[in-house]
Amino acid sequence: MLGVIADDVTGASDVALALRASGLRTVLYFGVPDADVAPTDGCEAVVVALKSRMAPPPYAVAESLGALRRLREHGVRQVYFKFCSTFDSTADGNIGPVLDALADALDAPAVLLTPSSPEHGRTQYEGQLFVNGVPLAESPMRHHPVTPMTDSSLPRLLRAQTDRPVELVRWGTVRAGADAVRAAVAEAAARGVRYLLADALDVDDLRALGHAAADAALTAGAAGLAGGLAHAAPGGALDTYEEKDPLAAWPAAVLSGSCSARTLQQLDVLRAQGRPVYRLDPVAEPDPAALAGRALDWYDALPPGSPAGAPVIHSSVGPGELHAVQRALGAERAAAVLEEATGRIAAGLVARGVRRVVAAGGETSGSVVAALGITGAWIGRAAAPACRGSAPRPAPASRCCSSPATSAPPTSWRPRRHRPGPNLPGPGPRLRKPLHDGPRTPPLPRPLPHPGTTPGPASHPRPYLSPSRRAPGSPGRPPSTRHPGPA
Numbered sequence: 001m002l003g004v005i006a007d008d009v010t011g012a013s014d015v016a017l018a019l020r021a022s023g024l025r026t027v028l029y030f031g032v033p034d035a036d037v038a039p040t041d042g043c044e045a046v047v048v049a050l051k052s053r054m055a056p057p058p059y060a061v062a063e064s065l066g067a068l069r070r071l072r073e074h075g076v077r078q079v080y081f082k083f084c085s086t087f088d089s090t091a092d093g094n095i096g097p098v099l100d101a102l103a104d105a106l107d108a109p110a111v112l113l114t115p116s117s118p119e120h121g122r123t124q125y126e127g128q129l130f131v132n133g134v135p136l137a138e139s140p141m142r143h144h145p146v147t148p149m150t151d152s153s154l155p156r157l158l159r160a161q162t163d164r165p166v167e168l169v170r171w172g173t174v175r176a177g178a179d180a181v182r183a184a185v186a187e188a189a190a191r192g193v194r195y196l197l198a199d200a201l202d203v204d205d206l207r208a209l210g211h212a213a214a215d216a217a218l219t220a221g222a223a224g225l226a227g228g229l230a231h232a233a234p235g236g237a238l239d240t241y242e243e244k245d246p247l248a249a250w251p252a253a254v255l256s257g258s259c260s261a262r263t264l265q266q267l268d269v270l271r272a273q274g275r276p277v278y279r280l281d282p283v284a285e286p287d288p289a290a291l292a293g294r295a296l297d298w299y300d301a302l303p304p305g306s307p308a309g310a311p312v313i314h315s316s317v318g319p320g321e322l323h324a325v326q327r328a329l330g331a332e333r334a335a336a337v338l339e340e341a342t343g344r345i346a347a348g349l350v351a352r353g354v355r356r357v358v359a360a361g362g363e364t365s366g367s368v369v370a371a372l373g374i375t376g377a378w379i380g381r382a383a384a385p386a387c388r389g390s391a392p393r394p395a396p397a398s399r400c401c402s403s404p405a406t407s408a409p410p411t412s413w414r415p416r417r418h419r420p421g422p423n424l425p426g427p428g429p430r431l432r433k434p435l436h437d438g439p440r441t442p443p444l445p446r447p448l449p450h451p452g453t454t455p456g457p458a459s460h461p462r463p464y465l466s467p468s469r470r471a472p473g474s475p476g477r478p479p480s481t482r483h484p485g486p487a
Ligand SMILES: Nc1ncnc2c1ncn2[C@@H]1O[C@H](COP(=O)(O)OP(=O)(O)O)[C@@H](O)[C@H]1O
Pocket: 010, 144, 145, 146, 257, 258, 259, 260, 315, 316, 317, 321, 322, 325, 326, 331, 334, 335, 336, 338, 339, 360, 361, 362, 363, 364, 365, 403, 404, 405
């Protein structure tokens, strides 16, 4: 069984989707599963979503090792560390430190890795990372609010984060197939090389790499290589999806904290459709609870039965406005205020009857999932490229987390009509069984208390919020909101 440790929520759902699309019955946990949960019953792949991408390295390492321990207790022998296809990180980490810790724990001699994910427009050639054909440092990722990427050289980026030797597996070797890659890895490992960044331009390259790493204890990368590994994995028999659409017809809302170029395009489309749109302004109101309160007041004032479509609450802005906010509040504080406020808004919307939350942004989705107390999910069909539907437990809302970086251009995406909170009937539709996977699907996992939280169904993963990222007086985590009816 394959175990995946992912550094954020959207990355985790991205990789889970890649595994599911390759036919592996895949379960996704938000946070490290509790010790007495048997997440592997009936699963061929288990994904643990952490919120460690932007945390201090020691926290990211500890969380990743906690996830590894739990996965191993449940029979996982092969581990994939999922990081972002745009290598989102700082010079301190967290990709290098987490790789080092996992490689030591698994006694992995040399680790094959690549952020290449051609399905999402990411390719690696001669160790350079391209985003839709543009070098990473020239792509919109250079403006990321927290991890701006200003270098396209993957060896240079990784070497800044680890002392261990890093080399490339060049495209010619990858193209020569799995045996050639295996030989190159063995030869490099014998010379003491520890990380091999593999070029990959298309799905055939990723499959060659997946087959080459089929027996490796540790492999790493984005969703692309995970798909290659799944292709090489035994099992993979789950080839049909139930046709039911779990996301249809329930009250919906869109929450966006991503400032990616793609998200801004998507928001433009929603505005052009005439949807009610509310922008969070953390400079005008830096208290997360009050900021959330203002947004919920706006939501409550929407006319009942508005045909305009699902309302949108966002903080997404282009680079100019982003820098203005960050100058006023500091980048970390702005992010912390907005993440906490967005979690509170998600909880408030669910309390008002919203049952479908579309969340844009990895950190943002992490806050939403934590605030809603969603602890695990079976993976369903992609609602759109890089936009995942899942059936969560406990189930205050169905959700769909979108990775702005990898999601589809905004063409026809159209959440259903908005039905405002005050006039809603009681509980929304219930999820009677895991969606999509049909009769062979095992029962959903029990709720997963995060280490350090009170065990039991009311607890949920605690996202990382360092004291410096918390707004003054903020508890660091919004209160959990329970579904008004049974899950
Ligand atoms: N207007 C804003 N000003 C400052 N920071 C912002 C603003 N809007 C969003 N952010 C922060 O930027 C970060 C975006 O990260 P994330 O949600 O992971 O999106 P992405 O998937 O695009 O990386 C979050 O921490 C979010 O709170």
